[in-house]
Amino acid sequence: MPELLQFAFSGLTVGAVYALVALGFTLIYNASDVVNFAQGEFVMLGGMATVFLHLAGVPLPMAAALAILITVGVGLALYAFAIDPARGSSAVTIIIITIGASIFLRGVAQVVFDKRFHALPHWFGSDPIRIGGAAILPQSLVVLFGAGLIVALIFLIIDRTLLGRAILATAANRLAARLVGIPVRKIVALSFALSAAIGAVAGILVTPITLTSYDVGTLLALKGFAAAMLGGMGSAVGAVVGGLLLGLAESFGAGLISSKYKDAIAFLIILGVLFVRPQGLFGKRSVERV
């Protein structure tokens, strides 16, 4: 019993990170129909930039804030120099561009930072809290709480503000959005900025637990993509639920079967969704683009 609780907690912790990556996917996909495979690199940049700024003597909170800004800058640059010029190209072309951008960012990170693993200090120490026989790192709670806060913030923006409505309108009908005076390119740029910020925060929150290195983005992008597919591409609720479910599936799979196949679970989920329910759990639109 304590074991199962342990699996659940660690599953939810990684799941929260997958959920944030998936939410980043969803925001960009909704505003622009782009599936951004460089989403994982945002997470990497958040963690790595914080680590290296901190090493350079910047106090941690400041380093984290700067890392988020840097990542947002990278997100905007990605849009302005790689995605926007390819406007009107096929979905496949744009996916290849984002995969290229992800490889490029990894390469740059390898040069600017290094190829080793790095950690950040735990916010509230690393003495586990005992709940029902399970040991939980305080940082896990930080991850869960932080992710919850971000998700709530994004839902508030989308649901309660005119800006959020404009994002939905841009996604639904670009021509009509332009005709009412919504600057659709700025809206799409904003979605890249928001996604980058979400990714960076996820990286900063989770690095104390999982460590980070220049290449953690690849697998995270895949996991986030699997989570978004599971939840239904384009559904923000789906992204969050999909992320948590994937995290739990991995954790229980690793604990009860074998940790060897942990990373295969995401692939199985992608395949399963494609065969059984292409629109995912919460998806409305058919996924004719995939």
Added chain:
Amino acid sequence: MLEIRDLRSAYGRIEVLHGLDLDVQRNEIVCLIGGNGAGKTTLLRAISGVQPVTGGSITFEGQDITGLPAEKRVALGIAQVPEGRQIFGGLTVEDNLNLGGWLNGGGTQKERDDIYALFPILHEKRALQAGGLSGGQQQMLAIGRALMSRPRLLLLDEPSMGLAPVLVEQVFGVIENLQQRGITILLVEQNAAAALAKSNRGFVIETGDITHSGASSDLIGDPKLREAYLGQ
């Protein structure tokens, strides 16, 4: 108010507007009639800045707007009710109106109330998804949404398309009402008889060129046009 000179526009390498001239004076209703594929929609989209032009100029109230982005043109007072309505079907009726007022922070309650007074059915359905409205209601919503941007020039692309005769009457009634409120109208129609009857002047477009223009009452009387567009 609006002056179009030698306007050219193309899809890829295929030119579909071949240097056409058209003007709209303040507070007129001007109609633009022409058959399928003549270039009416392309022209309206060029005026709104969502269709690239390859030559010529568009001047609005003395200002050259040819290269201006779409949102700047809306801010200047040019709104469009696009072909096929293009409402935001997944959003509520009221959200559609609010987005029409995007450049004014979503618009005021008074502005929404004005629209609701014009189209009471929209008030009744304000909290419902716009995609569930009937065709006529969607057309009203598209007009209401355009009005929320406080236009001085309203471009309407086939607002009567697919509507029952009663509703067509209502839409034309609204257009005359808007003229009385001081809004200038450029109306694209395939329904040439109705459009000419309700407008002050008219232009006829054929495969990307203006072939006739003049007072609507004169155009109605033109035997060649009667044969081609009025089926008489």
